[in-house]
Amino acid sequence: MKTLKDIRVRERARVQKLHGHGALRRRIMDMGVTKGVEVFVQKVAPLGDPIEVTVRGYELSIRKEDAALIEVTQERSL
């Protein structure tokens, strides 16, 4: 199973499933990370965590441990 955490910088992925529960899961979805959406990993913070992704046309910062709850499939990069 591949998660958003495993996607390298400047690569694309499509969200398949969300794990986790409660406030965290709801928050991830409220921010637009829902099934079928495409995400692009922009960069990693200087200290190695969190990461910055582009989703639905804006920049979102998410910790790697939370990104591991987002199951994705790799998309062809540009």
Added chain:
Amino acid sequence: MSIKIALAGNPNSGKTTMFNDLTGSQQYVGNWPGVTVAKKEGKLKGRPDVVIQDLPGIYSLSSYSPEEVITRNYLVREKPDAVINIVDATNIERNLYLTTQIIEIGVPVIIALNMIDIVRRNGDVINLKGLEDALGCRVMETSALRGMGSQEAAAAASELAGSGESVHIPPVFNGSVEHAIAHIEESIQDRVEARYLRWYAIKVFERDAVILEELHLPKALQEHLEEHIEECEREMDDDSESIIISQRYDYVGKLVAQCVIRNIKAGGTDSDKIDRILTNRVLALPLFAVIMFLVYYLSVSTVGSLVTEFTNETLFGDWIYTPLSAWLARIDASPVVSGLFLEGVVGGVGAVLGFVPQMTMLFLMLSLLEDVGYMSRVAFIMDRVFRKFGLSGKSFIPMLIGSGCSVPGIMATRTIENDRDRRMTIMTTAFIPCGAKMPIVALFAGAMFGGSGLVAVSAYFVGISAVVVSGLILKKTRPFAGDVAPFIMELPPYHKPKLSNIAHTTGERAWSFVKRAGTVILLSSVILWFLQSFGTVGGRLMMVPDNNTSLLSSLGGWVAPFFVPLGFGNWQAAVATFTGLIAKENVVSTFGVLYGFAEVAEDGTQIWSRLAADFTALTAYSFLIFNLLCAPCFATIATIRKEMDSARWTLATIAYMTGFAYGAALMVHQFGLILQGNGLTFWSGMAFLVLALVLFLLFRPKPRVHGRYEPVSAPAEYRAVCPVGCKGCPANPENRKQIGRNRP
């Protein structure tokens, strides 16, 4: 009858700018009851009958954060006459997600497509008519930053407020979901107000914990509705909450695809280019250090201290103190009156007001960083360090500023949106040694440690350790273990700062400090002045010439025994600790007065030998630690009170800090005694107990508690695991409600 218009929208959508634009200087700023979330209200410029209510910036109307609950409660219970939903047109998809939820509440809505100037500059085109037809409400173009369209939007909203137009609800959900919602609507229609029926029905479908509790449906009905919800969940192969969110986003996604034509530029926007440098893996930290140095240098060292010196020496010294004392002498005022005014009022309040220029400077720079969008990058860069001890990346700025003065440091926590992170940062910021504590350090370094610079270094080390240890301890306590805030944060595009916005924020923060100096600080200064200058002589209360016979010294005498285990049980030390409450640098001057010197240098050179006689290196260090960590000065306490907006939290903070200081000083002194070859005593036993307690609090497992906003519904993965549903099993729907409450 006045008209109430609420401003709702995502964070960073330009809501505050529009609020300032609409209300001008006619604002009332406070907190929402019980939380640290700011509440702003104002009258529409030129229309005193229209009240504008600014709601917290939110992404959704779930029940997981205080901001979201405040907003939806306001919309449902306070019944605003109209809502202006501010939508960041450059980030339209996620912003309209909230719009679909606001419309469902059934209040008349005007959509303000804000930052439209940037959309135009990027060459994007938005079909307003298409959006209006789909969403069923008026869409207006605005640019609050350029003062364009806000007034028109407000005018349209106040017009709409009186029109009684019925609200059209866009077809967001598919057939099966609508079917289930219709069932719920039918079952609960006599329990809720008609205009909110759909809102409640959708929330019941989502199993929103707060709403379910509020409706208090009979068990049989709830089970019946549960069947419908589960049927829908089976059909869609997802849990009800996710179904709703996904369908909203699917609907908005399609709408945006139809109505927005994007002009995609190669190489990204200007904001992307700036960000490529400012959050670059290699450059980010050095650049961050440079920016922080500049902020600190400009506000604390150069401009700030110049103006502060002027305020203290010239304004309060030459212009107020000198003429006032001359005038008091001329009218032959009694020593009580002149003492009260000169030492109590001017001395106490002046000491605090002296910080105002420095703070204004600091607020100016912070507002600037906040306004351009750099603050969220600070959190992005620093998050990894601070999350380890339960704080957030944004806690860095308050602590950095706290090393100058805790008051602006604690006020800077306003940039932390999350209630829990903000409380925790407020509770720990004052541990960082502020500028006023440095004279105490210098005094003891000079008197006892040969002026070693290591003492100052160790003071910072002690302060930082106190923050780290407290973070680790507090995050496992009940109030903080519950609603853990996920760090899933938007990095908004950089934009040009708006000067009037910055001026507004700066002025507001500085003014609220000045106001406090006039009330709480004034009162406490006067009380302490009274205790310090009055004493009983021959059974009569009267003014005494020196502190040694004052009420304060008797008070010090009573309190001193408590400090014996810490090694400084003499009453002078106790009194000095008390006067430190006015301002920490008072500790030095108090020692001066108590040892019989009227005036001492800032580092107290004159009393070094007297101190050396009363203290040993160990007791001096213990005293230092206690004074660095214990209850902060009145100005800081008043700030904590204001920012926490709760007497209980303020008391808890002070008690925690003082307790922490006592424990730390006790351990230093007692373990120091043992290292010096002294035997074990009762108090060394207590020190070991304190150590054991601290270690326990640090390493105990996180208690299983949940915050108020934790949902009742069982986690999806439990339900997916097992279809049997044995008694007591988390997968059994019977146990769901309970599990939701106790789940780890």
